[in-house]
Amino acid sequence: MTTVLVDGDASGQLLVLEEPLSFWGGVDAGSGRIIDRSHHAVGESVTGKILFMPHGRGSSSSASVIAETIRNGVGPAGFILAEPDDIVVTGVFVANHLYGTSVPVMITNLPEIPGRSVHLSARGACNVEAE
């Protein structure tokens, strides 16, 4: 069962964040790197990835930072969440409007996408691509 929160179309390598990540204070909007030293994925880049998070975390300023990474061309290609998150939706929705990007946000079960590279389509399809 997939729910489309923000329309879009994207392919990218899946980056699974088992712990939620606050973009504010957690991601460098200039480089797209995770800088939260308490996060298990610190040092990884979110750039061009299909980012899975159970949900967002922390500051309400995260919407700005998500939009800023997309503006700078270092944001995720798409988001997969386990439950609705209005901060992630807001940041992505505004960035898509301002910058003409088509970053999707969807809710789907992670076990359905065990592959390393996934494609999220505007119709809500979530396909695992062979490497």
Added chain:
Amino acid sequence: MQLSSTDRAMLEGDHGDGVAFAMELVVKLAEVSNAPALIDITSAHIDGCLYHGEAGTDFVERLVIGGASVSVPTTLNVSSLDLLHPELYRGSPDVAAAARRLMDLHVALGCEATWTCAPYQLAVRPSLGQQIAWGESNAIVFANSVLGARTNRYGDFADLACAITGRAPFAGLHTDAGRAATVVVNLDLDSRWHERELLYPLLGHWIGMRCGNGIPAIVGLDGGTSEDELKALGAAAASSGATAMFHAVGITPEASTLEQATRSRGIPQLVVSDADLIAIRENIGTSAGRLGAVSVGTPHMSAAELTRLAALAGGNQSSVPFYVNTSRSVCASVPPDTMEALTAFGATVVTDTCTYITPIMGEIEGTVMTNSAKWAYYAPGNLGVEVALGSLRECVASAIAGTVDLDPFS
């Protein structure tokens, strides 16, 4: 979802492109939260005036160019600059110029230049049952819990979209059912805790860690608990966790009784002990060593807190930089001799912003002490400093001594 004819007119561009863009975002958020309709709001508080990069500016500029303006009384949160004391800013001139531009764009939309994270300390504030759309986590939890006004946790962009349309999704904390407590927090504490102001930040921090985004009903707080104490509790809980509302039974307006707070539902029970609170103070920061600076007033100090600080200073002089964060409106409301006492103490009064979000403090050698669990939570990451958490009295005593001087809890 049911949209009114006015909602649809806004969405279709009858009120201009800026309003249509704002309404698209409000409707999107309503879809995400399964709201059946939108409701009118009576005020908004905007967090997006703090500069995080050009995306925030692009958003507000799009609204300004689109002819939008706010349709309800709208206050502004802290920014990156202290406009009353510009000499305090130590960052790059380019960032300062960009931050100023973002501030000016918000004022151009009709927002009030309040520049405070504690809008509930302004002369006009929302009352019980009023529907509002506020950003800034500590303001949200205070409005819901202490004032009984109703707001969800609005993030950057969403708060401004609600302010422009005057509408918000009818969901979550805007509804009666969404405000019921989800967990009971019972205090099992030595009676001396009720005389310790650190009870409130420590308990708040514990609640944030243990209750996540739930709504705790706290049982056992003293009936005389002040607004400043509830402010410290809420700010701490909204930093270590996602608390947007708490009930303090016998104190806050929707919790005359535990049954009222829980709506008579059976919910999980937690107990907080002396050891829990002592462990939090130890985990948050250090308890001894050389003091480099003190920062108090996160959230912004109230007039009562400034008065108390002036009295505690008592004609002494701080031996380290001592920063006091407050708002321009609070500064204007206290008698001149209070501000003179703070100056004599050597305090630097910071308005319009806060020491943990913008470069104001210089190179610090030694621990920074604070009375705020929120400041202690964010400053190590933002500023790279080591912190100690103490009461306002301990902060003043330590500043005079030049070393971290905490009373042991025994």
